[in-house]
Amino acid sequence: MILCIIKPIKLDIGFIFDLRYIPFIIVALFGGRKSVFPLYIILNACRFYVGGPGMLESFLFSTGAFILIPVYSKTFLKLDSRGRVVAAAAIAFLTMGCYLATLSLILGVSDRQFQTLAWNALTTYVGVISVIMILIEKILINFKNRERILQSERLKVVSQLAASVSHEIRNPLTVTSGFLQMLQKSATITPEEKKFVDLSLQELNRAEKIVSDYLSFAKPQSENLVYSNMIDELEYTKNVIMPYASIHAVEVKFSFSNSLRIRYDRNQIQQCLINIYKNGIEAMKETGGGILSIDVAERKQHIVISIRDTGIGMTKEEISRLGKPYYSTKAEGTGLGMLMVYSTIDKVKGVIEVESEKGIGTTFLITIPVSDR
Ligand code: ADP
Ligand code: MG
Numbered sequence: 001m002i003l004c005i006i007k008p009i010k011l012d013i014g015f016i017f018d019l020r021y022i023p024f025i026i027v028a029l030f031g032g033r034k035s036v037f038p039l040y041i042i043l044n045a046c047r048f049y050v051g052g053p054g055m056l057e058s059f060l061f062s063t064g065a066f067i068l069i070p071v072y073s074k075t076f077l078k079l080d081s082r083g084r085v086v087a088a089a090a091i092a093f094l095t096m097g098c099y100l101a102t103l104s105l106i107l108g109v110s111d112r113q114f115q116t117l118a119w120n121a122l123t124t125y126v127g128v129i130s131v132i133m134i135l136i137e138k139i140l141i142n143f144k145n146r147e148r149i150l151q152s153e154r155l156k157v158v159s160q161l162a163a164s165v166s167h168e169i170r171n172p173l174t175v176t177s178g179f180l181q182m183l184q185k186s187a188t189i190t191p192e193e194k195k196f197v198d199l200s201l202q203e204l205n206r207a208e209k210i211v212s213d214y215l216s217f218a219k220p221q222s223e224n225l226v227y228s229n230m231i232d233e234l235e236y237t238k239n240v241i242m243p244y245a246s247i248h249a250v251e252v253k254f255s256f257s258n259s260l261r262i263r264y265d266r267n268q269i270q271q272c273l274i275n276i277y278k279n280g281i282e283a284m285k286e287t288g289g290g291i292l293s294i295d296v297a298e299r300k301q302h303i304v305i306s307i308r309d310t311g312i313g314m315t316k317e318e319i320s321r322l323g324k325p326y327y328s329t330k331a332e333g334t335g336l337g338m339l340m341v342y343s344t345i346d347k348v349k350g351v352i353e354v355e356s357e358k359g360i361g362t363t364f365l366i367t368i369p370v371s372d373r
Helices: 002-006 021-050 055-078 081-107 112-184 191-218 231-247 266-285 316-321 337-347
Strands: 225-228 250-257 262-265 290-299 302-309 351-357 361-369
Touching: 002 021, 021 055, 021 081, 021 112, 055 081, 081 112, 112 191, 112 337, 231 250, 231 266, 231 290, 250 266, 262 266, 262 337, 266 290, 266 302, 266 337, 266 361, 316 351, 337 351
Parallel strands: 250 290
Antiparallel strands: 225 262, 290 302, 302 361, 351 361
């Protein structure tokens, strides 16, 4: 921007033209008012330093841009990649258009020469900002893809490990529990010894359950595959979580309006939902209760599941660590819950978006595309 202002194109009809508003617009759109403020200062400081006529006009104009453009920032960030390129180009067009219009009023020119100039200025602005925006969007997409690939690598490693370990452990568990059951039925066993055997069996069952949970997140089992709109799983998991919610003073709100169907592993989806609910409730446990809202709807051939809590929330940094193996902030946490969530949603080709604010709460937004039978 500084270089643009120092070395502008000086035109015969007495005004100067440069691309200073391109960085200004881009920063204002992506970063909002706070980020563009330094640019606003630099722009005017530079302009005053350069001096010459048109200083006041430039100041007024940049103030207008500084006030107006960031207003659109929030909407802008919600657009998709292509939308943002088009929006930025449109705003550059408008900004330059306003600039030229005021100029023509102030200088009192509107002849052919000015028109050609205006046309060139407008197309240059729109062209340059489009190229820059396309590059920025490409970089952003690359960045996202890299994260996705890394995450899926991580999932693959963990689930392979989990699958092989749990498979190896399951056999000895089954054998041991078989022999203990025989011992339990033995005629010569004393009541004291029987108590020990019962306890051992109980613990073995627990170990087996943990192992099955791990195995279930390793690979889908064909007998569990269903093709449905998820109502059963959502109802079931909501009921499962109810007692846990009520002992922590959490109210559960539930709404379901979805007719789209997808193919999924019933156990895995149940486990996945329970993991998210549990995290939500645990986040509210520390603030003495709250509301867990579960909302399922359909939108453009996608099932949209929104799970919102009013718990402690997370910082941006914490959100970015979600789903990494063994990341947990809880004393007794395993840091495997979210990993399983990401792995399961990944298998049904869904995406998870997390919105969270420290002290306010967290929303998990899961979007799953419909699938064929
Ligand atoms: P665990 O629950 O065993 O700690 P998870 O993988 O389920 O492991 O979660 C990882 C971490 O993510 C949690 O320790 C917590 O810090 C954070 N987290 C997950 N969900 C939420 C939530 N709804 N609100 C706040 N923090 C959360
Ligand atoms: Mg958890």
